[in-house]
Amino acid sequence: MAEFDAKTLRYDANGLIPCIAQEAATGEVLMLAWMNAEAVECTLETGRVTYWSRSRGAFWVKGESSGHVQELVELRLDCDRDCLLALVRQTGPACHTNRRVCFYTAVRDGQEVELMSPE
Amino acid sequence: MAEFDAKTLRYDANGLIPCIAQEAATGEVLMLAWMNAEAVECTLETGRVTYWSRSRGAFWVKGESSGHVQELVELRLDCDRDCLLALVRQTGPACHTNRRVCFYTAVRDGQEVELMSPE
Structure with a gap:
């Protein structure tokens, strides 16, 4: 067991690391977004999942404007x-399109198939 | 419904897109790795999940050397x-450390906690 230090994660050239959000209760993969070291620390300190918005170039406390917050259940890191x-408890839809998850399009027999509608 | 074209995905500056592998039967998140457009096409054509190894700079047919293959059940894309x-059927452990999944380390009370051992 070692003390966790967000600075020891491996970030890309932009100082970002991908974070997969998974609904703790169902195992459903909700979305993928990016964090910098401060966002990782903020997520752990507040228990509210906080990303770095690459499009806006700003911290993004998930659900801050929409109310569709992600309460952190547990943060895990991979082998590398x-x-x-x-692992989160998601309030409302995770996707900005108002769908439950962002991965609502499947590729089946070479076609894009929509799996769910906005809520 | 539209025809799927791997070239219409949004790749990063290196021509890569992250791909989350999830065990179809259990919902467990196994790993995240990267694909280029050719790897996406190859995965769909062969039904064998194929990544682009950033460290080796080469295609990486998952399990080709270890036997720990990922049979594709369904490929999905996100809103962006x-x-x-x-979604895959994983043979053997997904992680190169011989653990079932790559996300075997949790952050609990500021400490890194190992959740599973090599198989």
């Missing part, structure tokens, strides 16, 4: 320390 | 078309 898995 | 989710 270059990817995170956040 | 910049992340993939592969």
Whole structure:
């Protein structure tokens, strides 16, 4: 067992690490977004999952404007320390399209198939 | 419904897109690795999940050397078309450390806690 230090994760050239959000209760993969070291620390300190928005270039406390917050259940890291898995309790839909998850499009027989509608 | 074209996904500056592998039967998140457009096409054509190894700079047919193959059940894409989710049937451990999944380290009370041992 070692003390966790967000600075020891392996970030990309932009100082970011991908974080997969998974609903703790169902195992459903909700989304993938990015964190920098401060976002990782903030997520652990507040228990509210916080990403770095690459499009806005700003911290993004998930659900801050929509109310669709992610309460952290447990943060995990992978063998290479270059990817995170956040087990969460998601309030409302995780996707900005108002669908439950972002991965609502499947590839079946060479076609894109929509698996769920906005809530 | 639209025809799927791997070239219409959004790749990063290195031509890569992250792909989350999830065990179809259990929902367990196994690993995250990267694909380029050719790896996406190859995965769909062969039904064998194929990544692009950033460290080796080469295609990486998962399990080709270890036997720990990932049989594709379904490929999904996210709302932004910049992340993939592969539902798979994993043979053997997914992680190169011989653990079932790569996300075997949790952060609990500021400490890194190992959740599973090599098989």
